[in-house]
Amino acid sequence: MSESKPKWYESVGEMGDIVISSRIRLARNLAEHPFPARLGASAARDILDRVADFITGSAGGAEFELVDLSRADALTIGSLVERHLISPELASKGGSRGAVLSRDESVSVMINEEDHLRIQVLGSGLCLNECMKKADMLDDLLEGHFSYAWDDRLGYLTHCPTNLGTGLRASVMLHLPAHTDTGEIRQLAATLGKLGFAVRGLYGEGSAAVGSMFQVSNQLTLGPTEQETLDRLVQVVKSTIDRERFLRAKMEEENPTFLPDKVWRAYGILKYARKISAGEAMELLSVVREGVSIGEIKGVDMALLNRLIWSIQPNQLCLAAGRALGEQERDAARAAYIRDSI
Amino acid sequence: MSESKPKWYESVGEMGDIVISSRIRLARNLAEHPFPARLGASAARDILDRVADFITGSAGGAEFELVDLSRADALTIGSLVERHLISPELASKGGSRGAVLSRDESVSVMINEEDHLRIQVLGSGLCLNECMKKADMLDDLLEGHFSYAWDDRLGYLTHCPTNLGTGLRASVMLHLPAHTDTGEIRQLAATLGKLGFAVRGLYGEGSAAVGSMFQVSNQLTLGPTEQETLDRLVQVVKSTIDRERFLRAKMEEENPTFLPDKVWRAYGILKYARKISAGEAMELLSVVREGVSIGEIKGVDMALLNRLIWSIQPNQLCLAAGRALGEQERDAARAAYIRDSI
Numbered sequence: 001m002s003e004s005k006p007k008w009y010e011s012v013g014e015m016g017d018i019v020i021s022s023r024i025r026l027a028r029n030l031a032e033h034p035f036p037a038r039l040g041a042s043a044a045r046d047i048l049d050r051v052a053d054f055i056t057g058s059a060g061g062a063e064f065e066l067v068d069l070s071r072a073d074a075l076t077i078g079s080l081v082e083r084h085l086i087s088p089e090l091a092s093k094g095g096s097r098g099a100v101l102s103r104d105e106s107v108s109v110m111i112n113e114e115d116h117l118r119i120q121v122l123g124s125g126l127c128l129n130e131c132m133k134k135a136d137m138l139d140d141l142l143e144g145h146f147s148y149a150w151d152d153r154l155g156y157l158t159h160c161p162t163n164l165g166t167g168l169r170a171s172v173m174l175h176l177p178a179h180t181d182t183g184e185i186r187q188l189a190a191t192l193g194k195l196g197f198a199v200r201g202l203y204g205e206g207s208a209a210v211g212s213m214f215q216v217s218n219q220l221t222l223g224p225t226e227q228e229t230l231d232r233l234v235q236v237v238k239s240t241i242d243r244e245r246f247l248r249a250k251m252e253e254e255n256p257t258f259l260p261d262k263v264w265r266a267y268g269i270l271k272y273a274r275k276i277s278a279g280e281a282m283e284l285l286s287v288v289r290e291g292v293s294i295g296e297i298k299g300v301d302m303a304l305l306n307r308l309i310w311s312i313q314p315n316q317l318c319l320a321a322g323r324a325l326g327e328q329e330r331d332a333a334r335a336a337y338i339r340d341s342i
Numbered sequence: 343m344s345e346s347k348p349k350w351y352e353s354v355g356e357m358g359d360i361v362i363s364s365r366i367r368l369a370r371n372l373a374e375h376p377f378p379a380r381l382g383a384s385a386a387r388d389i390l391d392r393v394a395d396f397i398t399g400s401a402g403g404a405e406f407e408l409v410d411l412s413r414a415d416a417l418t419i420g421s422l423v424e425r426h427l428i429s430p431e432l433a434s435k436g437g438s439r440g441a442v443l444s445r446d447e448s449v450s451v452m453i454n455e456e457d458h459l460r461i462q463v464l465g466s467g468l469c470l471n472e473c474m475k476k477a478d479m480l481d482d483l484l485e486g487h488f489s490y491a492w493d494d495r496l497g498y499l500t501h502c503p504t505n506l507g508t509g510l511r512a513s514v515m516l517h518l519p520a521h522t523d524t525g526e527i528r529q530l531a532a533t534l535g536k537l538g539f540a541v542r543g544l545y546g547e548g549s550a551a552v553g554s555m556f557q558v559s560n561q562l563t564l565g566p567t568e569q570e571t572l573d574r575l576v577q578v579v580k581s582t583i584d585r586e587r588f589l590r591a592k593m594e595e596e597n598p599t600f601l602p603d604k605v606w607r608a609y610g611i612l613k614y615a616r617k618i619s620a621g622e623a624m625e626l627l628s629v630v631r632e633g634v635s636i637g638e639i640k641g642v643d644m645a646l647l648n649r650l651i652w653s654i655q656p657n658q659l660c661l662a663a664g665r666a667l668g669e670q671e672r673d674a675a676r677a678a679y680i681r682d683s684i
Contacts, residue, residue, distance in 0.1 A: 272607060
């Protein structure tokens with residue numbers, strides 16, 4: 001991947017003090033082939049090549065490049081997972097599979113994951129509609145060339161019934177430290193669940209919440225239209241943001257020294273630690289992010305914190321070092337990298 | 343107390359990386375009076391006035407001043423306890439009692455504590471013999487003027503039989519973080535106990551160990567001479583220092599990043615916290631002290647750390663603020679004071 005072009009996460013978007021990122025994902029399959037689970041090896045290779053060639057050969061295709069996972073090394077694959085550019089499932093399965101990625105890392109088309117195509121668009125802050133527009137354009141481009149598996153009554157056909165219909169998964173990554181500190185995050189998850197939205201940790205399904213970062217995503221793909229899905233999610237996210245702000249103000253009123261002390265201690269540890277695990281670093285960066293968000297910590301760039309969340313992950317550190325690092329080496333390299341950055 | 347003259351703890355003495363301070367205490371009673379426990383009010387006042395007048399009126403007496411505890415406010419009394427200039431017992435009992443203190447706070451003569459006189463000399467680093475010399479001079483001066491309670495067979499007579507004989511308690515305050523980290527401190531206490539030495543926390547008998555700081559003191563006052571007592575204590579302290587250095591080197595060899603990380607994290611928290619309790623501050627200052635001691639942290643003065651241990655105590659903070667502070671105010675003032683100092 002080119003390292004020169006700014007990445008999508010190196011900016012701060014709308015409501016960026018609380019919304020880290022927005023994400024749109026469309027599941028699509030090609031009509032003339034069985035789903036990947038039953039796909040033969042030569043057909044899988046054929047789909048991978050044809051889709052990649054089509055995208056990179058189209059207008060604007062110079063922005064894209066294929067990462068062929070059957071030929072990539074473990075470090076590269078791990079780093080793509082860490083940056084949410086490919087799923088852990090695509091990384092770990094065998095066979096001909098890959099991802100076509102834009103140089104700013106905002107667009108990724110996974111090929112031969114659970115479905116033939118997974119179009120994904122990432123953006124900074126709350127920008128679901130902008131992400132949807134980009135995903136739609138790519139979707140239209142592909143649909144003009146390939147024949148999608150489609151049913152007039154059900155909509156887009158997918159491997160898993162939970163994606164049937166729109167094939168759309170819209171999600172927003174929120175930073176909710178006050179929900180965590182007050183324990184209200186459990187109530188939020190329960191409430192959003194009833195409304196048809198899931199609340200998950202940073203690395204999706206089954207992953208634990210790290211650093212008070214939570215993904216909120218739609219569950220329904222059959223029934224509501226794409227726009228209805230986005231509108232409802234935006235509504236839910238905005239009321240969650242309001243609640244987070246309310247909880248922060250309440251904590252500030254009830255115990256005015258709690259937050260300043262908490263955020264500065266986290267800053268102090270990050271500024272001086274000589275070794276640090278990814279988990280602890282995420283927690284502390286999350287707290288520093290809160291400090292910047294409430295205006296207590298000045299002179300630390302929110303975009304830098306967004307970037308650090310991704311760049312301190314194990315595989316990124318190895319890539320930066322140009323070699324595989326052991327756990328102790330990574331912890332030392334991570335601490336040094338953070339010290340020099342903040 | 344005059345604040346202009348440097349205090350004894352604002353310097354770093356012999357083996358000052360591990361030995362914080364040395365202390366000599368002599369228990370003495372006046373022959374013609376019952377022990378303080380059975381002393382009448384007018385006799386107590388008489389002893390307080392006579393001893394104080396004698397010391398402050400003698401050659402060099404301008405260096406001393408009397409703090410009459412029956413007339414002092416609680417803040418002043420509390421701060422004298424925190425600085426080890428008077429005992430908690432003297433502070434809390436009633437009646438005519440006081441302490442004659444030297445301006446550098448190295449010498450304190452408590453009057454009407456458990457015994458009529460408790461001559462105490464404090465010094466930085468390992469300096470038991472120097473402290474003994476100063477205590478002896480004051481003892482000789484007092485003995486030339488007052489008649490001590492003395493028995494040819496037993497030696498100096500004291501209220502508590504554990505002080506009978508020499509009336510000498512010699513103690514050394516050691517900073518033993520590696521003994522704490524390895525858990526070897528328990529074994530040390532057991533071994534020294536068998537040799538006739540007690541290992542206690544920072545504030546003496548019954549106090550918990552804070553910040554890996556331990557007092558080692560002689561238990562025997564009947565039998566060995568003063569010099570024998572000091573020689574044995576110095577011997578025990580030196581072997582403890584050797585062991586502490588060995589344990590540090592072993593930790594460094596086995597896990598070279600453990601100590602640097604530990605000491606810099608402590609520094610980072612102290613440098614940025616917005617509120618901190620006395621207990622946590624002592625713990626962290628102790629760790630920073632270790633960092634300076636092993637040469638990892640440079641640019642932080644060991645004498646400053648010695649001073650901070652005393653000056654962040656609750657009553658000192660109130661005295662510095664010029665008023666009584668609540669706990670929350672003290673925690674904020676303590677954090678600010680440390681931030682500005684290190």
